[in-house]
Amino acid sequence: MKFIFVRHGETDWNKKGLLQGHNDTELNKTGIQQAVQLLPTLEKYHFDVIYSSSLKRAYETAKIISNHFNVPIIISDHLKEKNFGSLAGKSWQENSEATGKDLKTIDRRQQYDYSPYGGETAEEVKARVKKFIEEVKISGYKQPLVISHGGIIRVLRPYSDEVPKVMNASVHQFDL
Numbered sequence: 001m002k003f004i005f006v007r008h009g010e011t012d013w014n015k016k017g018l019l020q021g022h023n024d025t026e027l028n029k030t031g032i033q034q035a036v037q038l039l040p041t042l043e044k045y046h047f048d049v050i051y052s053s054s055l056k057r058a059y060e061t062a063k064i065i066s067n068h069f070n071v072p073i074i075i076s077d078h079l080k081e082k083n084f085g086s087l088a089g090k091s092w093q094e095n096s097e098a099t100g101k102d103l104k105t106i107d108r109r110q111q112y113d114y115s116p117y118g119g120e121t122a123e124e125v126k127a128r129v130k131k132f133i134e135e136v137k138i139s140g141y142k143q144p145l146v147i148s149h150g151g152i153i154r155v156l157r158p159y160s161d162e163v164p165k166v167m168n169a170s171v172h173q174f175d176l
Contacts, residue, residue: 001136001137001144001175001176002143002173002174002175002176003133003136003144003146003156003173003174003175003176004042004045004047004143004144004145004146004171004172004173005146005147005148005152005153005156005171005172005173005174006038006042006061006065006145006146006147006148006169006170006171006172007148007149007150007153007166007167007168007169007170007172008027008031008035008053008055008057008058008060008061008147008148008149008168008169009027009030009031009032009033009034009035009057009060009061009168009169010027010028010030010031010034010168010169011025011026011027011028011031011057012025012028013025013089014031014168015028015030016091017091017092018088018089018090018091019084019087019088019089019090019091019092019095020057020081020084020088020149021081021082021083021084021085021087021088021119022055022080022081022083022084022088023088023089024055024056024057025055025056025057026056026057026060027056027057027060027061031057031060031061031168031169032060032064034168034169035060035061035064035065035169036064037169038065038169038171039064039065039068039069041171042065042069042145042171045143045145046143047069047071047143047144047145048071048141048142048143048144049071049072049073049074049139049141049143049144049145050062050065050066050071050072050073050074050144050145050146050147051073051074051075051076051079051132051136051144051145051146051147052073052074052075052076052079052146052147052148053075053076053077053079053080053081053147053148053149053152054075054076054077054079054080055080055081055149057149058079058147058148058149059073059075059147061147061169062147065145065147071145076132076135078128078129078131078132078135079129079132079146079147079148079149079152080128080149080152081148081149081150081151081152082112082114082119082120082122082125082149082151082152083114083118083119083120084114084117084119085114085115085116085117085118085119085120086117086118086119087099087103087114087117087119088119092104107151108154110122110126110154110155122155125151125152125155126155129152129155129156133176137176150166153166153172154166156172156174156176159174159175159176160172160173160174
């Protein structure tokens with residue numbers, strides 16, 4: 001089944017380089033503009049449903065798309081960004097200095113364990129994403145558009161030939 005994933009638009013925390021995780025930040029003006037500018041790109045996908053993370057930055061992006069295409073939105077907590085625990089609200093550099101580990105590299109390799117800080121492990125996030133995909137496959141929808149987060153999209157990289165940078169309001173296609 002083909003899945004189209006979109007990363008939410010920019011937030012002030014993105015602009016400052018801060019890890020957001022489960023913090024419920026909103027889109028900034030640039031993020032709203034990014035979501036609107038994305039609409040012509042999405043025309044070619046003919047999606048019949050939008051699944052969205054319950055976090056505001058993703059849901060606000062989904063609402064802009066839904067209002068334009070008149071497609072229903074289904075909220076799923078399985079799509080929330082990974083939980084960084086107490087590391088959220090700080091930059092990669094601040095967290096690496098505090099922990100003595102190159103957390104960004106560990107994170108990008110999907111080998112992270114944020115549980116000592118009250119967060120999630122890579123395996124827990126992968127399990128959430130797998131459960132979401134299984135639920136969508138039996139939902140009856142044929143072409144889902146998924147609004148989520150960079151960490152969730154990176155989990156799916158093994159299912160794609162392309163390895164683009166996961167930017168705000170970027171589109172990624174997967175056969176799952």
